Amino acid sequence: MKVIQVNNYEELGKIAGEMILEQMEAKSDSVLGLATGETPVGIYRYLAEEYRNRNLSFSKVRTVNLDEYIGMDGRDEQSYRYFMNQHLFDRVDIRKEFTEVPNGKCENAEQECLRYEKRIEEFGGIDIQILGMGENGHIGFNEPGSEFICDTHVVSLTEETREVNARFFDSADNVPEQAITMGIRTILKARKIILAAFGVKKAEALAGVLKDRVTPWLPASVLQFHPDVTVIADAAALSKCSGLY
Numbered sequence: 001m002k003v004i005q006v007n008n009y010e011e012l013g014k015i016a017g018e019m020i021l022e023q024m025e026a027k028s029d030s031v032l033g034l035a036t037g038e039t040p041v042g043i044y045r046y047l048a049e050e051y052r053n054r055n056l057s058f059s060k061v062r063t064v065n066l067d068e069y070i071g072m073d074g075r076d077e078q079s080y081r082y083f084m085n086q087h088l089f090d091r092v093d094i095r096k097e098f099t100e101v102p103n104g105k106c107e108n109a110e111q112e113c114l115r116y117e118k119r120i121e122e123f124g125g126i127d128i129q130i131l132g133m134g135e136n137g138h139i140g141f142n143e144p145g146s147e148f149i150c151d152t153h154v155v156s157l158t159e160e161t162r163e164v165n166a167r168f169f170d171s172a173d174n175v176p177e178q179a180i181t182m183g184i185r186t187i188l189k190a191r192k193i194i195l196a197a198f199g200v201k202k203a204e205a206l207a208g209v210l211k212d213r214v215t216p217w218l219p220a221s222v223l224q225f226h227p228d229v230t231v232i233a234d235a236a237a238l239s240k241c242s243g244l245y
């Protein structure tokens with residue numbers, strides 16, 4: 001894995017953003033795999049700014065998001081669809097019908113997972129996938145103990161993740177208990193992966209990803225099996241990784 005240490009959050013957004021723009025320059029109809037959470041907000045901000053500053057177009061770009069809470073639709077402010085509209089899709093000329101986020105309000109979640117996986121295939125697979133990482137090492141909502149050979153599926157969130165994500169809700173009780181997430185196999189099929197980590201809360205998990213054995217108990221460690229992963233992280237997130245990169 002290639003590791004890039006950044007000095008601040010803005011730099012993380014710029015370096016990851018430039019990798020995405022490079023991908024779009026090489027292929028205007030690139031398929032971008034996108035993530036939610038606080039970490040990638042700076043990446044979307046950078047993309048939206050560069051869209052305005054340069055003569056860029058997202059009109060041919062397709063996107064697929066990692067996950068969505070079950071029970072939420074795009075009008076719910078805590079939904080990941082809402083997050084993506086707010087931070088990126090409403091700020092660039094992307095075609096909404098080219099943006100995919102699992103439908104949290106679907107009638108049949110199992111069918112929705114199959115539809116989602118098929119849609120990624122129809123798009124031609126993911127060219128570049130942005131990943132954040134949970135403090136427990138989850139990627140997407142693949143929690144510790146998840147199967148590696150798994151496509152888009154329904155998950156029950158751990159209490160730990162629900163508590164960490166309570167910051168986006170009125171209380172932890174309001175955090176949905178289930179979500180739809182791309183599986184680890186879906187993620188590993190992406191041609192390139194960026195793992196973004198910021199802050200000391202990610203230090204332990206990131207050290208495990210860079211130095212420990214691959215284990216389902218630290219889902220992000222599976223990225224060691226992927227041939228093209230770039231880790232972009234600040235000194236705090238890398239503080240337990242000295243000598244490893």
Ligand SMILES: O=P(O)(O)OC[C@H]1O[C@](O)(CO)[C@@H](O)[C@@H]1O
Pocket residue numbers: 035036037038039040131132133134135138139140141161165
């Ligand atoms: O970037 P943050 O806010 O630390 O979140 C990390 C991870 O948590 C999630 O938001 C879900 O718990 C993931 O989508 C994300 O990768």
